[in-house]
Amino acid sequence: MSARNRPARENGSERRAELLAIAGELFATRGFLATTVRDIADAAGILSGSLYHHFDSKEAMVDEILREFLDDQRQANAKIIEEAEDPRTALTELIKRSYAALRQHPAAIAIFQNEANYLAQFERFDYLPGVADEFEKTWLKVLQEGQKSGVFREDLNAKLTYRFIRDTVWTTVHWFNPSGKLSIKSIADQYINILCDGIVTR
Amino acid sequence: MSARNRPARENGSERRAELLAIAGELFATRGFLATTVRDIADAAGILSGSLYHHFDSKEAMVDEILREFLDDQRQANAKIIEEAEDPRTALTELIKRSYAALRQHPAAIAIFQNEANYLAQFERFDYLPGVADEFEKTWLKVLQEGQKSGVFREDLNAKLTYRFIRDTVWTTVHWFNPSGKLSIKSIADQYINILCDGIVTR
DNA sequence: GTCTATACTTTGATAGAC
DNA sequence: GTCTATCAAAGTATAGAC
DSSP states (O other): TTTSOOOOOTTOOOHHHHHHHHHHHHHHHHHHTTSOOHHHHHTTTTTTHHHHOOOOOOOHHHHHHHHHHHHHHHHHHHHHHHHHHSSSHHHHHHHHHHHHHHHHHHHHHHHHHHHHHTTTTSSSHHHHHHHHHHHHHHHHHHHHHHHTTTSSSSOOHOOOOHHHHHHHHHHGGGTOTTTTOHHHHHHHHHHHHHHHHHOOOO | OOOTTTTTTTTHHHHHHHHHHHHHHHHHHHTTTTHHHHHHHHHSOOOHHHTTTTTTTTHHHHHHHHHHHHHHHHHHHHHHHHHSSSHHHHHHHHHHHHHHHHHHHHHHHHHHHHHHHHHHSSSTTTHHHHHHHHHHHHHHHHHHHHHHHHHHHHHSSSOOOOOOOOHHHHGGGGGGTTTTSSSHHHHHHHHHHHHHHHHHHH
Protein backbone atom coordinates (compact mmCIF):
# COMPACT_ATOMS: atom_id res chain seq x y z
CA MET A 1 0.00 0.00 0.00
CA SER A 2 1.50 3.35 -1.04
CA ALA A 3 1.81 6.26 1.38
CA ARG A 4 -0.55 8.14 -0.89
CA ASN A 5 -3.44 5.74 -0.45
CA ARG A 6 -2.83 4.88 3.14
CA PRO A 7 -5.53 6.33 5.41
CA ALA A 8 -4.30 9.23 7.53
CA ARG A 9 -5.68 7.48 10.60
CA GLU A 10 -3.01 4.82 10.32
CA ASN A 11 -0.02 7.06 10.05
CA GLY A 12 2.05 9.85 8.66
CA SER A 13 0.51 12.54 6.54
CA GLU A 14 2.18 15.90 7.01
CA ARG A 15 -0.89 17.46 8.48
CA ARG A 16 -1.12 14.66 10.95
CA ALA A 17 2.43 15.20 12.16
CA GLU A 18 1.68 18.90 12.49
CA LEU A 19 -1.36 18.23 14.63
CA LEU A 20 0.59 15.82 16.79
CA ALA A 21 3.26 18.45 17.41
CA ILE A 22 0.63 21.00 18.39
CA ALA A 23 -1.02 18.55 20.75
CA GLY A 24 2.33 17.59 22.26
CA GLU A 25 3.18 21.20 22.95
CA LEU A 26 -0.11 21.69 24.77
CA PHE A 27 0.09 18.42 26.71
CA ALA A 28 3.59 19.39 27.80
CA THR A 29 2.87 22.92 28.94
CA ARG A 30 -0.68 22.65 30.28
CA GLY A 31 -0.88 18.98 31.14
CA PHE A 32 -2.77 16.17 29.46
CA LEU A 33 -6.00 16.51 31.40
CA ALA A 34 -5.99 20.30 31.32
CA THR A 35 -5.72 20.23 27.54
CA THR A 36 -9.06 19.66 25.85
CA VAL A 37 -9.49 18.39 22.32
CA ARG A 38 -11.00 21.79 21.60
CA ASP A 39 -7.78 23.45 22.77
CA ILE A 40 -5.82 21.33 20.33
CA ALA A 41 -8.24 22.02 17.49
CA ASP A 42 -8.22 25.76 18.26
CA ALA A 43 -4.44 25.88 18.21
CA ALA A 44 -4.50 24.08 14.87
CA GLY A 45 -7.18 26.35 13.45
CA ILE A 46 -9.75 23.62 12.91
CA LEU A 47 -12.77 22.30 14.80
CA SER A 48 -12.56 19.59 17.40
CA GLY A 49 -14.49 17.06 15.37
CA SER A 50 -11.93 17.29 12.59
CA LEU A 51 -9.24 15.88 14.85
CA TYR A 52 -10.98 12.53 14.80
CA HIS A 53 -10.29 12.20 11.12
CA HIS A 54 -6.62 11.86 12.08
CA PHE A 55 -6.67 10.21 15.49
CA ASP A 56 -8.93 7.79 17.30
CA SER A 57 -8.84 9.66 20.57
CA LYS A 58 -6.94 12.09 22.75
CA GLU A 59 -5.25 9.13 24.38
CA ALA A 60 -4.12 7.83 21.00
CA MET A 61 -2.33 11.13 20.41
CA VAL A 62 -0.33 11.12 23.60
CA ASP A 63 0.38 7.43 23.15
CA GLU A 64 2.01 8.04 19.80
CA ILE A 65 4.07 10.95 21.14
CA LEU A 66 5.42 8.88 24.01
CA ARG A 67 6.22 5.77 21.98
CA GLU A 68 8.24 7.70 19.46
CA PHE A 69 10.35 9.36 22.13
CA LEU A 70 10.85 6.26 24.22
CA ASP A 71 11.95 4.14 21.27
CA ASP A 72 14.45 6.78 20.32
CA GLN A 73 15.87 7.06 23.81
CA ARG A 74 16.06 3.33 24.26
CA GLN A 75 18.07 2.89 21.09
CA ALA A 76 20.39 5.74 22.00
CA ASN A 77 21.04 4.28 25.43
CA ALA A 78 21.82 0.86 23.99
CA LYS A 79 24.30 2.35 21.56
CA ILE A 80 26.09 4.25 24.33
CA ILE A 81 26.41 1.18 26.52
CA GLU A 82 27.77 -0.76 23.61
CA GLU A 83 30.35 1.80 22.55
CA ALA A 84 31.56 3.34 25.78
CA GLU A 85 34.97 2.14 26.84
CA ASP A 86 34.64 2.62 30.58
CA PRO A 87 31.93 3.32 33.17
CA ARG A 88 32.81 6.96 33.64
CA THR A 89 32.58 7.66 29.93
CA ALA A 90 29.36 5.67 29.73
CA LEU A 91 27.83 7.68 32.56
CA THR A 92 28.77 11.07 31.18
CA GLU A 93 27.57 10.02 27.75
CA LEU A 94 24.24 8.88 29.15
CA ILE A 95 23.86 12.23 30.87
CA LYS A 96 24.84 14.18 27.77
CA ARG A 97 22.46 12.13 25.67
CA SER A 98 19.63 12.75 28.11
CA TYR A 99 20.22 16.48 28.00
CA ALA A 100 20.44 16.37 24.22
CA ALA A 101 17.02 14.73 24.18
CA LEU A 102 15.73 17.82 25.93
CA ARG A 103 16.30 19.72 22.76
CA GLN A 104 14.95 17.04 20.44
CA HIS A 105 11.90 15.90 22.37
CA PRO A 106 11.10 18.58 24.93
CA ALA A 107 7.35 17.99 24.77
CA ALA A 108 7.58 14.22 24.99
CA ILE A 109 9.95 14.41 27.95
CA ALA A 110 7.70 16.77 29.85
CA ILE A 111 4.73 14.54 29.16
CA PHE A 112 6.63 11.43 30.21
CA GLN A 113 7.71 13.17 33.39
CA ASN A 114 4.36 14.62 34.30
CA GLU A 115 1.76 12.20 33.02
CA ALA A 116 3.30 8.73 32.98
CA ASN A 117 1.94 8.08 36.43
CA TYR A 118 -1.58 9.05 35.49
CA LEU A 119 -1.55 7.37 32.09
CA ALA A 120 -0.19 4.10 33.47
CA GLN A 121 -3.62 3.34 34.90
CA PHE A 122 -5.00 2.69 31.41
CA GLU A 123 -4.32 -0.61 29.62
CA ARG A 124 -3.12 1.19 26.56
CA PHE A 125 -0.12 2.49 28.51
CA ASP A 126 0.85 -0.76 30.14
CA TYR A 127 4.27 -0.42 28.57
CA LEU A 128 5.23 2.66 30.58
CA PRO A 129 6.36 1.04 33.83
CA GLY A 130 8.41 -1.45 31.83
CA VAL A 131 10.27 1.29 29.99
CA ALA A 132 11.05 3.17 33.19
CA ASP A 133 12.39 -0.07 34.59
CA GLU A 134 14.57 -0.69 31.59
CA PHE A 135 16.06 2.80 31.85
CA GLU A 136 16.86 2.23 35.50
CA LYS A 137 18.58 -1.07 34.73
CA THR A 138 20.77 0.56 32.09
CA TRP A 139 21.99 3.31 34.39
CA LEU A 140 22.38 1.00 37.36
CA LYS A 141 24.63 -1.32 35.40
CA VAL A 142 26.96 1.54 34.55
CA LEU A 143 27.05 2.83 38.10
CA GLN A 144 27.71 -0.60 39.59
CA GLU A 145 30.43 -1.44 37.11
CA GLY A 146 32.04 1.87 37.95
CA GLN A 147 31.95 0.97 41.63
CA LYS A 148 33.52 -2.41 40.96
CA SER A 149 36.29 -0.94 38.86
CA GLY A 150 36.94 1.73 41.46
CA VAL A 151 36.06 4.91 39.57
CA PHE A 152 32.90 5.54 41.55
CA ARG A 153 32.77 5.61 45.32
CA GLU A 154 31.80 2.27 46.78
CA ASP A 155 30.03 3.73 49.80
CA LEU A 156 27.19 5.09 47.66
CA ASN A 157 23.86 3.37 47.18
CA ALA A 158 23.75 2.91 43.41
CA LYS A 159 19.96 2.88 43.16
CA LEU A 160 19.73 6.08 45.14
CA THR A 161 22.47 7.67 43.09
CA TYR A 162 20.63 6.76 39.90
CA ARG A 163 17.46 8.39 41.16
CA PHE A 164 19.30 11.57 42.09
CA ILE A 165 20.80 11.76 38.63
CA ARG A 166 17.56 10.96 36.84
CA ASP A 167 15.57 13.47 38.82
CA THR A 168 18.04 16.25 38.21
CA VAL A 169 18.48 15.60 34.52
CA TRP A 170 14.88 15.05 33.46
CA THR A 171 13.34 17.68 35.67
CA THR A 172 15.38 20.24 33.79
CA VAL A 173 12.62 20.16 31.21
CA HIS A 174 10.47 22.14 33.62
CA TRP A 175 12.66 25.21 33.61
CA PHE A 176 14.92 24.95 30.57
CA ASN A 177 14.41 27.83 28.18
CA PRO A 178 15.80 27.20 24.67
CA SER A 179 16.06 30.94 24.06
CA GLY A 180 17.67 31.65 27.44
CA LYS A 181 21.31 32.27 28.24
CA LEU A 182 22.20 28.75 29.23
CA SER A 183 22.80 26.22 26.48
CA ILE A 184 21.98 22.58 26.93
CA LYS A 185 25.63 21.78 26.61
CA SER A 186 26.71 24.11 29.40
CA ILE A 187 23.97 22.79 31.66
CA ALA A 188 25.04 19.22 30.97
CA ASP A 189 28.72 19.99 31.52
CA GLN A 190 28.08 21.79 34.76
CA TYR A 191 25.93 18.98 36.09
CA ILE A 192 28.43 16.30 35.19
CA ASN A 193 31.05 18.41 36.88
CA ILE A 194 29.07 18.76 40.11
CA LEU A 195 28.03 15.14 40.11
CA CYS A 196 31.57 13.88 39.69
CA ASP A 197 33.47 16.28 41.91
CA GLY A 198 30.98 17.98 44.20
CA ILE A 199 30.43 21.64 44.98
CA VAL A 200 32.88 21.96 47.85
CA THR A 201 36.36 23.33 47.20
CA ARG A 202 39.34 21.27 48.25
CA MET B 1 -16.26 33.68 68.90
CA SER B 2 -15.67 30.25 70.41
CA ALA B 3 -14.41 27.37 68.33
CA ARG B 4 -17.70 25.66 69.13
CA ASN B 5 -19.84 28.25 67.40
CA ARG B 6 -17.52 29.05 64.55
CA PRO B 7 -18.93 27.82 61.23
CA ALA B 8 -17.03 24.87 59.82
CA ARG B 9 -16.73 26.68 56.51
CA GLU B 10 -14.38 29.20 58.08
CA ASN B 11 -11.98 26.78 59.66
CA GLY B 12 -10.92 23.93 61.82
CA SER B 13 -13.40 21.33 62.91
CA GLU B 14 -11.90 17.89 63.24
CA ARG B 15 -13.99 16.47 60.46
CA ARG B 16 -12.88 19.28 58.22
CA ALA B 17 -9.21 18.54 58.80
CA GLU B 18 -9.89 14.89 58.10
CA LEU B 19 -11.54 15.69 54.79
CA LEU B 20 -8.69 17.97 53.85
CA ALA B 21 -6.18 15.22 54.51
CA ILE B 22 -8.16 12.80 52.37
CA ALA B 23 -8.37 15.32 49.54
CA GLY B 24 -4.67 16.09 49.81
CA GLU B 25 -3.78 12.44 49.53
CA LEU B 26 -5.83 12.10 46.36
CA PHE B 27 -4.58 15.33 44.83
CA ALA B 28 -1.03 14.19 45.49
CA THR B 29 -1.31 10.70 44.08
CA ARG B 30 -3.76 11.15 41.22
CA GLY B 31 -3.37 14.82 40.43
CA PHE B 32 -5.69 17.72 41.09
CA LEU B 33 -7.62 17.55 37.84
CA ALA B 34 -7.84 13.78 37.83
CA THR B 35 -9.38 13.85 41.30
CA THR B 36 -13.10 14.61 41.23
CA VAL B 37 -15.09 15.91 44.15
CA ARG B 38 -16.93 12.62 44.02
CA ASP B 39 -13.61 10.77 44.47
CA ILE B 40 -12.94 12.79 47.58
CA ALA B 41 -16.43 12.26 48.95
CA ASP B 42 -16.26 8.52 48.22
CA ALA B 43 -12.95 8.21 50.01
CA ALA B 44 -14.48 10.02 52.98
CA GLY B 45 -17.63 7.90 52.93
CA ILE B 46 -20.00 10.78 52.22
CA LEU B 47 -21.70 12.25 49.17
CA SER B 48 -20.13 14.92 47.05
CA GLY B 49 -22.68 17.57 47.96
CA SER B 50 -21.75 17.23 51.60
CA LEU B 51 -18.24 18.47 50.94
CA TYR B 52 -19.62 21.89 50.22
CA HIS B 53 -20.75 22.21 53.79
CA HIS B 54 -17.04 22.38 54.69
CA PHE B 55 -15.40 23.98 51.67
CA ASP B 56 -16.42 26.50 49.08
CA SER B 57 -14.89 24.63 46.18
CA LYS B 58 -12.32 22.07 45.12
CA GLU B 59 -9.91 24.93 44.54
CA ALA B 60 -10.42 26.19 48.07
CA MET B 61 -9.32 22.82 49.35
CA VAL B 62 -6.04 22.68 47.49
CA ASP B 63 -5.45 26.33 48.31
CA GLU B 64 -5.62 25.65 52.00
CA ILE B 65 -3.34 22.63 51.74
CA LEU B 66 -0.69 24.60 49.90
CA ARG B 67 -0.79 27.68 52.13
CA GLU B 68 -0.31 25.67 55.26
CA PHE B 69 2.73 23.87 53.89
CA LEU B 70 4.32 26.94 52.33
CA ASP B 71 3.99 29.02 55.48
CA ASP B 72 5.61 26.26 57.45
CA GLN B 73 8.49 25.89 55.05
CA ARG B 74 9.06 29.61 54.82
CA GLN B 75 9.34 29.97 58.56
CA ALA B 76 11.66 27.00 58.81
CA ASN B 77 13.95 28.40 56.13
CA ALA B 78 14.11 31.79 57.81
CA LYS B 79 15.08 30.19 61.08
CA ILE B 80 17.87 28.18 59.48
CA ILE B 81 19.32 31.22 57.74
CA GLU B 82 19.25 33.11 60.99
CA GLU B 83 20.88 30.46 63.09
CA ALA B 84 23.41 28.82 60.78
CA GLU B 85 26.97 29.84 61.50
CA ASP B 86 28.43 29.33 58.05
CA PRO B 87 27.23 28.73 54.46
CA ARG B 88 28.04 25.05 54.41
CA THR B 89 26.05 24.40 57.56
CA ALA B 90 23.22 26.56 56.23
CA LEU B 91 23.11 24.60 52.98
CA THR B 92 23.11 21.19 54.60
CA GLU B 93 20.49 22.32 57.07
CA LEU B 94 18.29 23.61 54.27
CA ILE B 95 18.58 20.28 52.53
CA LYS B 96 17.90 18.31 55.70
CA ARG B 97 14.91 20.49 56.44
CA SER B 98 13.54 19.99 52.94
CA TYR B 99 13.83 16.24 53.28
CA ALA B 100 12.24 16.39 56.69
CA ALA B 101 9.29 18.19 55.13
CA LEU B 102 8.84 15.16 52.94
CA ARG B 103 7.73 13.26 55.98
CA GLN B 104 5.58 16.01 57.41
CA HIS B 105 3.87 17.29 54.28
CA PRO B 106 4.24 14.63 51.61
CA ALA B 107 0.92 15.40 49.97
CA ALA B 108 1.41 19.16 49.95
CA ILE B 109 4.88 18.83 48.46
CA ALA B 110 3.69 16.56 45.68
CA ILE B 111 0.85 18.95 44.92
CA PHE B 112 3.17 21.95 44.95
CA GLN B 113 5.56 20.12 42.64
CA ASN B 114 2.96 18.85 40.22
CA GLU B 115 0.21 21.41 40.16
CA ALA B 116 1.72 24.81 40.98
CA ASN B 117 2.18 25.50 37.31
CA TYR B 118 -1.42 24.73 36.47
CA LEU B 119 -2.90 26.43 39.50
CA ALA B 120 -0.90 29.62 39.00
CA GLN B 121 -3.20 30.54 36.15
CA PHE B 122 -6.02 31.29 38.57
CA GLU B 123 -6.09 34.57 40.53
CA ARG B 124 -6.58 32.73 43.76
CA PHE B 125 -3.10 31.25 43.43
CA ASP B 126 -1.30 34.44 42.52
CA TYR B 127 0.94 33.92 45.53
CA LEU B 128 2.57 30.78 44.15
CA PRO B 129 5.18 32.31 41.83
CA GLY B 130 6.18 34.70 44.62
CA VAL B 131 6.80 31.90 47.06
CA ALA B 132 8.90 29.94 44.58
CA ASP B 133 10.90 33.09 44.02
CA GLU B 134 11.44 33.63 47.72
CA PHE B 135 12.67 30.06 48.13
CA GLU B 136 15.12 30.56 45.30
CA LYS B 137 16.46 33.79 46.85
CA THR B 138 17.04 32.07 50.16
CA TRP B 139 19.07 29.22 48.69
CA LEU B 140 20.93 31.48 46.29
CA LYS B 141 22.11 33.71 49.10
CA VAL B 142 23.60 30.75 50.92
CA LEU B 143 25.31 29.41 47.82
CA GLN B 144 26.76 32.79 46.88
CA GLU B 145 28.02 33.52 50.35
CA GLY B 146 29.67 30.14 50.34
CA GLN B 147 31.39 30.99 47.08
CA LYS B 148 32.62 34.29 48.46
CA SER B 149 33.97 32.72 51.60
CA GLY B 150 35.65 29.99 49.57
CA VAL B 151 33.82 26.88 50.78
CA PHE B 152 31.95 26.37 47.53
CA ARG B 153 33.62 26.27 44.14
CA GLU B 154 33.62 29.64 42.44
CA ASP B 155 33.42 28.23 38.92
CA LEU B 156 29.85 27.04 39.44
CA ASN B 157 26.79 28.93 38.28
CA ALA B 158 24.92 29.45 41.56
CA LYS B 159 21.48 29.67 40.00
CA LEU B 160 22.05 26.46 38.09
CA THR B 161 23.39 24.75 41.17
CA TYR B 162 20.32 25.81 43.13
CA ARG B 163 18.05 24.31 40.49
CA PHE B 164 19.95 21.04 40.50
CA ILE B 165 19.60 20.81 44.25
CA ARG B 166 15.96 21.81 44.32
CA ASP B 167 14.99 19.37 41.59
CA THR B 168 16.74 16.48 43.26
CA VAL B 169 15.43 17.15 46.72
CA TRP B 170 11.79 17.88 45.96
CA THR B 171 11.35 15.31 43.25
CA THR B 172 12.14 12.67 45.83
CA VAL B 173 8.49 12.93 46.80
CA HIS B 174 7.65 11.02 43.63
CA TRP B 175 9.41 7.86 44.64
CA PHE B 176 9.96 8.03 48.39
CA ASN B 177 8.24 5.23 50.21
CA PRO B 178 7.82 5.80 53.96
CA SER B 179 7.58 2.07 54.57
CA GLY B 180 10.56 1.24 52.37
CA LYS B 181 14.10 0.40 53.37
CA LEU B 182 15.54 3.88 52.99
CA SER B 183 14.90 6.40 55.71
CA ILE B 184 14.54 10.08 54.96
CA LYS B 185 17.65 10.70 57.00
CA SER B 186 19.80 8.29 55.03
CA ILE B 187 18.55 9.72 51.75
CA ALA B 188 19.34 13.25 52.90
CA ASP B 189 22.79 12.28 54.17
CA GLN B 190 23.69 10.49 50.98
CA TYR B 191 22.55 13.36 48.82
CA ILE B 192 24.47 15.94 50.84
CA ASN B 193 27.46 13.67 50.56
CA ILE B 194 27.24 13.38 46.78
CA LEU B 195 26.51 17.06 46.33
CA CYS B 196 29.48 18.16 48.40
CA ASP B 197 32.10 15.63 47.32
CA GLY B 198 30.88 14.02 44.11
CA ILE B 199 30.60 10.39 43.12
CA VAL B 200 34.11 9.91 41.74
CA THR B 201 36.75 8.35 43.96
CA ARG B 202 40.02 10.27 44.48
C1' DG C 1 -9.36 17.25 5.35
C1' DT C 2 -12.74 20.08 7.49
C1' DC C 3 -17.40 21.50 8.98
C1' DT C 4 -22.13 21.13 11.01
C1' DA C 5 -24.74 19.28 14.36
C1' DT C 6 -25.34 16.73 18.11
C1' DA C 7 -25.22 12.65 21.44
C1' DC C 8 -23.45 11.17 25.59
C1' DT C 9 -20.84 11.51 29.88
C1' DT C 10 -18.56 13.52 33.56
C1' DT C 11 -17.93 17.17 36.60
C1' DG C 12 -18.28 21.07 39.91
C1' DA C 13 -21.64 23.13 42.37
C1' DT C 14 -26.40 24.48 44.60
C1' DA C 15 -30.92 24.27 47.40
C1' DG C 16 -33.40 22.53 50.76
C1' DA C 17 -34.91 18.39 53.62
C1' DC C 18 -33.37 15.55 57.48
C1' DG D 1 -22.97 17.24 59.13
C1' DT D 2 -25.02 14.54 55.61
C1' DC D 3 -28.43 13.30 52.06
C1' DT D 4 -31.66 13.88 48.07
C1' DA D 5 -32.25 15.87 43.91
C1' DT D 6 -30.85 18.41 40.37
C1' DC D 7 -28.32 21.93 37.29
C1' DA D 8 -25.43 24.00 34.12
C1' DA D 9 -21.13 23.67 32.04
C1' DA D 10 -17.53 21.33 29.94
C1' DG D 11 -15.65 17.45 27.96
C1' DT D 12 -14.97 13.42 24.51
C1' DA D 13 -16.61 11.50 20.64
C1' DT D 14 -19.68 10.39 16.44
C1' DA D 15 -22.28 10.77 11.84
C1' DG D 16 -22.78 12.52 7.71
C1' DA D 17 -22.56 16.65 4.51
C1' DC D 18 -19.24 19.41 1.89
